[in-house]
Amino acid sequence: MSENVARPRVAKGPKRPRYLRDAELDRFMMMFTALIGEVSALRDRLATHEALAAQGQIATAEAIESYRPSPDDESARGIAREAMLHRVFRVLMEELEQARTAGNDADLDAVLAEDDARSASPVTA
Amino acid sequence: MAQTRHAVLPEQTHDEAAREEYCGTLRKFFTETLWPGTREVYAGLERPRFEREHGRPPMNVREVKQAIEHSFYYRASNLVGRCAQELLWDTVGESIERQLPALRAKAKPRSEARGSVRINPDLAIPRYVDSVDIHVMPGNFHTERGEDDVYAGALYDRGVYHFAYGGMGPENDKLGVAMAGWLKSRFPDFQPKRILDMGCGPGFSTLPWKQAYPDAEVHGIDIGAPTIRYAHARAESLGVPVHFSQQDAVQTDFADGSFDLVTSCLLTHEMPVHLIRRMFAETYRLLGAGGMSLIDGGAPPADGPEEEFFTTWFNRNANEPFSAGLRNLDLAEAFATAGFPADAFFTSGARDAVYLKGMGGTKQAGGKSAGYVGTVKR
Numbered sequence A: 001m002s003e004n005v006a007r008p009r010v011a012k013g014p015k016r017p018r019y020l021r022d023a024e025l026d027r028f029m030m031m032f033t034a035l036i037g038e039v040s041a042l043r044d045r046l047a048t049h050e051a052l053a054a055q056g057q058i059a060t061a062e063a064i065e066s067y068r069p070s071p072d073d074e075s076a077r078g079i080a081r082e083a084m085l086h087r088v089f090r091v092l093m094e095e096l097e098q099a100r101t102a103g104n105d106a107d108l109d110a111v112l113a114e115d116d117a118r119s120a121s122p123v124t125a
Numbered sequence B: 001m002a003q004t005r006h007a008v009l010p011e012q013t014h015d016e017a018a019r020e021e022y023c024g025t026l027r028k029f030f031t032e033t034l035w036p037g038t039r040e041v042y043a044g045l046e047r048p049r050f051e052r053e054h055g056r057p058p059m060n061v062r063e064v065k066q067a068i069e070h071s072f073y074y075r076a077s078n079l080v081g082r083c084a085q086e087l088l089w090d091t092v093g094e095s096i097e098r099q100l101p102a103l104r105a106k107a108k109p110r111s112e113a114r115g116s117v118r119i120n121p122d123l124a125i126p127r128y129v130d131s132v133d134i135h136v137m138p139g140n141f142h143t144e145r146g147e148d149d150v151y152a153g154a155l156y157d158r159g160v161y162h163f164a165y166g167g168m169g170p171e172n173d174k175l176g177v178a179m180a181g182w183l184k185s186r187f188p189d190f191q192p193k194r195i196l197d198m199g200c201g202p203g204f205s206t207l208p209w210k211q212a213y214p215d216a217e218v219h220g221i222d223i224g225a226p227t228i229r230y231a232h233a234r235a236e237s238l239g240v241p242v243h244f245s246q247q248d249a250v251q252t253d254f255a256d257g258s259f260d261l262v263t264s265c266l267l268t269h270e271m272p273v274h275l276i277r278r279m280f281a282e283t284y285r286l287l288g289a290g291g292m293s294l295i296d297g298g299a300p301p302a303d304g305p306e307e308e309f310f311t312t313w314f315n316r317n318a319n320e321p322f323s324a325g326l327r328n329l330d331l332a333e334a335f336a337t338a339g340f341p342a343d344a345f346f347t348s349g350a351r352d353a354v355y356l357k358g359m360g361g362t363k364q365a366g367g368k369s370a371g372y373v374g375t376v377k378r
């Protein structure tokens, strides 16, 4: 056999059991926000590596612990953290955008209907 | 801007500091972006929907809640706010726990202290304190985690700093400084010799009184022993002599008429109304003739059910079950009932909130605080 058969990714058998109840999603958000915190801390650590490297230093655990970000560095990190939250929670912002533009947007259905009507009628010179 | 260093301020490793900063950013994101957005979603989408369905606007808080809860944005934002609240204490708590033995040792009273500290191991902890951890801060202000414990004080010092993402200032004292400054300018001739700060916590609201009236003897009391021990060590290290003792504001061991000013900051919104009344009576007993009582007035009364709803997030989501009672309490009446002359009641009127907490308290939400409220004993 020359070609690999694609590996199966769904097991046959009973349907996957249902595990979570609705309220349990709340607890997932708890884990999720904590996990973003770990990513954020890791990103800060990386920033410290970069800052040390820029000073020609090697990022040993000790050098990292004694590094103190400058006020500029501090505020850059704060801005990056906020930007990250805006990206992670982007989907939340959908309704907010709708609320802000409620009634202002042209209705797509109306635009399509108009387009249909126009293309149906013969082009006039 | 970092917190002012003092002997018992917890230290952070690189990653602890990073995690704490993240909690502050999450709090800021919730306070300044997500929560104000819920008002927009309500006004732009959910109130109109409710009106289409019912032929009238929501008429009470329950209906406002019902209308806005239709929104995923609202439900998820609310949850993020709660997550931030829980994560904050846990993140700060993990760092403090690691260094607790060292903090306890540093907090031990020293003979050269200029202030003092008194702990009362027999003090009965009121049921309302033991039944709910205010702000969802596990252990509240009073739980002892061993001998000479200071955990709760340290937790609140670091936690509040990040909670307000630095907005309370490097010494977490913006509220206290503003309150003392206001009293001084409103009553320039008033020169209190003995001042009592009730529910003083780690002393954020207490030290500013000593700084405003350097000749006065300043006392701070709190129900929590770990909080009081921490407050003492912190004040000594910052060089501000204050006398701290573990006491219940409802019934203290000070003599009748022993103070010229009895004050509190962010205390009454944590107390059931019947105990606020008893605390006012105790205040009356503690003041001499001409003595003054001054408290922060909490959140201003809400203008309609929608305002009520959008300014009571903490009541519903951060274990502040008693704050609604304070909001509905007529403070002028309560002071009068405690014995103060009705015509001595004064208030600063609504003020821009120093603290972002009210959320409705926030500038972003266009909110105000109720300002200061007080009275004088004749």
Ligand SMILES: C[S@@+](CC[C@H](N)C(=O)[O-])C[C@H]1O[C@@H](n2cnc3c(N)ncnc32)[C@H](O)[C@@H]1O
Pocket: B126, B129, B141, B142, B175, B198, B199, B200, B201, B202, B203, B204, B205, B221, B222, B223, B224, B227, B247, B248, B249, B250, B264, B265, B266, B267, B270, B271
């Ligand atoms: C939110 S803290 C405010 C601390 C401080 N006044 C400030 O402005 O930062 C409220 C404090 O009141 C204390 N407290 C609550 N009930 C009390 C009571 N009955 N007697 C004394 N202190 C009390 C709590 O232990 C807590 O430390």
